[in-house]
Amino acid sequence: MTPAQIERFFATLQRANPAPQTELEYASxxxxxxxxxxxxxxxxxxxxxxxxxxxxxxxxxxxxxxxxxxxxxxxxxxxxxxxxxxxxxxxxxxxxxxxxxxxxxxxxxxxxxxxxxxxxxxxxxxxxAFGEPTMAVDTHIFRVSNRTGLAPGATPLAVEQGLLARVPEAYRVDAHHWLILHGRYVCQARKPQCSHCTVIAECDMGSSLKSAA
The missing domain is CATH 1.10.340.30 (Hypothetical protein; domain 2)
Known part of the structure; x- marks a missing residue:
């Protein structure tokens, strides 16, 4: 992804979910x-x-x-x-x-x-808990980062470092929530829901599908 594509990618996710939250339940x-x-x-x-x-x-x-x-x-x-x-x-x-x-x-x-x-x-x-702009790279974020071209990397640490370098500061605190949710519900491992994807225009996989068509 180019910087312009990354900006559009996160702006789109932000519009759809302005205040993303973890799905784990906790009170402290x-x-x-x-x-x-x-x-x-x-x-x-x-x-x-x-x-x-x-x-x-x-x-x-x-x-x-x-x-x-x-x-x-x-x-x-x-x-x-x-x-x-x-x-x-x-x-x-x-x-x-x-x-x-x-x-x-x-x-x-x-x-x-x-x-x-x-x-x-x-x-x-x-x-x-503390609002720091960290990237917790799980299997969803690893997959989305590589598949979309957002921050390709061979290891979770490489993806984490790529995300920290490439995600614009304005989106950094919430980025890992958006990416997890996108991977969990849209960019799934076996059957990615490309037909329902709001950011497919910025995605490397989306570009490949257009070229094939």
Missing amino acids: VFELLTAVLLSAQATDVGVNKATRRLFAVANTPQKILALGQDGLESYIKTIGLYRSKARHLMETCRLLIDRHGGQVPRSREALEALPGVGRKTANVVLNV
Whole structure:
């Protein structure tokens, strides 16, 4: 994509959804961190079903620890890899209490030092909770960035760096939400909904389809 195409791409997405939000349900920064940690290789819908029950009884590091490993697992057992995620969450809660006064830290270094929290999870927390212009590259963003020509890259980090370099500053805080939603509902992996795509005029795949026609 050219810079002019990128501008039109995001302007179109912004008009359709001026204030995009994560589909994970949360009411505090800790709940957001927990939901994102649990969401690896799981759907937001599945995570929300589990966390609605969990957060009703335990929505702080202290309350999660009070559940114990088995108790926590009983609330999240419908989520893939729930045993390892429960272990990571318990360890994270201990570190939040011991090192951060029970609060979620605002620095990338401190977030990535928490068990089960990688770069993508840290980026989501920094963006959604603290409003930083980070790019949390999941499978949807990776696919959309490569397929459209927005920010091609062979690895999630390369795509992240490409997006940070190419997305105009005015769109940067909300960009990862727009891209996730676009990949989830329109630019799908197996059957992209090109006939319903509002940004196909700016897309490399759209240009290829026009040439073939």
